[in-house]
Amino acid sequence: MPQGKVTTVPDDGLTTRQRRRQAVLAVHTGHGKGKSTAAFGMALRAWSAGWSIGVFQFVKSEKWRVGEETALKALGASGGPPVAWHKMGEGWSWIQRAGTERDHAAEAAEGWAQIKRDLTAETHRFYVLDEFTYPMKWGWVDVADVVATLAERPGTQHVVITGRDAHPDLIAAADLVTEMTKLKHPMDAGRKGQPGIEW
């Protein structure tokens, strides 16, 4: 998208370069495909820029996004910047699990608590919070806390949040919001997902 024209120049005392290097909060929402896929595509680009990547997968079970995980981990192991991949679906890696009982609300809150710790420590330069709109929607994570934490995050840490039904306050706080809309899907023609394409 080779567009370079801005429609307004804010009176913020920043140079164009300073303004364009600000940390970005992006949201991919809507009911169409490509929300997570575009987020992982952005991670690909961020990794090439030399940035440490942190992925937090909410909600989905461990079978999902295995392709992206394999590829991004292969990149992380190739000598470039590191890639950390955390999955709620198989229990967050940093939590010692006492039993087999699952409490998804508590796990989602734990995931968000770790993201806050990482943001404070500036652990990564680029974060994918995959399907993070759902814990917000379901009240497992406090929207006001998310918005305030992201607004105050130190340094230049870019964050992409994916999922349907993004909260209006999150959209208001974001710099970049794209809605993915389904025009057509193979499922409409009775074709289910397939490996390599859907996951």
Place this chain on the structure above:
Amino acid sequence: MPQGKVTTVPDDGLTTRQRRRQAVLAVHTGHGKGKSTAAFGMALRAWSAGWSIGVFQFVKSEKWRVGEETALKALGASGGPPVAWHKMGEGWSWIQRAGTERDHAAEAAEGWAQIKRDLTAETHRFYVLDEFTYPMKWGWVDVADVVATLAERPGTQHVVITGRDAHPDLIAAADLVTEMTKLKHPMDAGRKGQPGIEW
């Protein structure tokens, strides 16, 4: 998107497994971000599935998508399936250039001719035809030829086409069409694109 219910089951004599393993033609269109990014995210997943990847970048100059190119080429060189990356912006790699004169219409037609050769030879399992809607829109490539060629492509070769204003015949031929719509963009706030995020 953990959805598994199909709304119709076609009377095509195929098993569910055969039907779901059919080659997919996907189109990412609309004026929002994420069309190409999601296509490269799909390529990431396809690569992880063990598939050879062919990328054809139309229109954009060579400075664009450099992050994705670096990362996917690093994957291709890591011992997994190969990644071929062809750019019109710096002249297609397979063409010996006589002079410095550029004819974009002819170059676009050359790109499409190579894609047809690759589809016939089943060179790749997954193709990204990035910004390919534009040569179609501008009449540099014949839409009917594209639709017919893709309809008749042999084997299981998945194709993703990106760009604004996808032709209605292309949309009609596609299995999966997603429209990316801009809800909000940093440019609206006077912030231009930045490396690692936009390219």
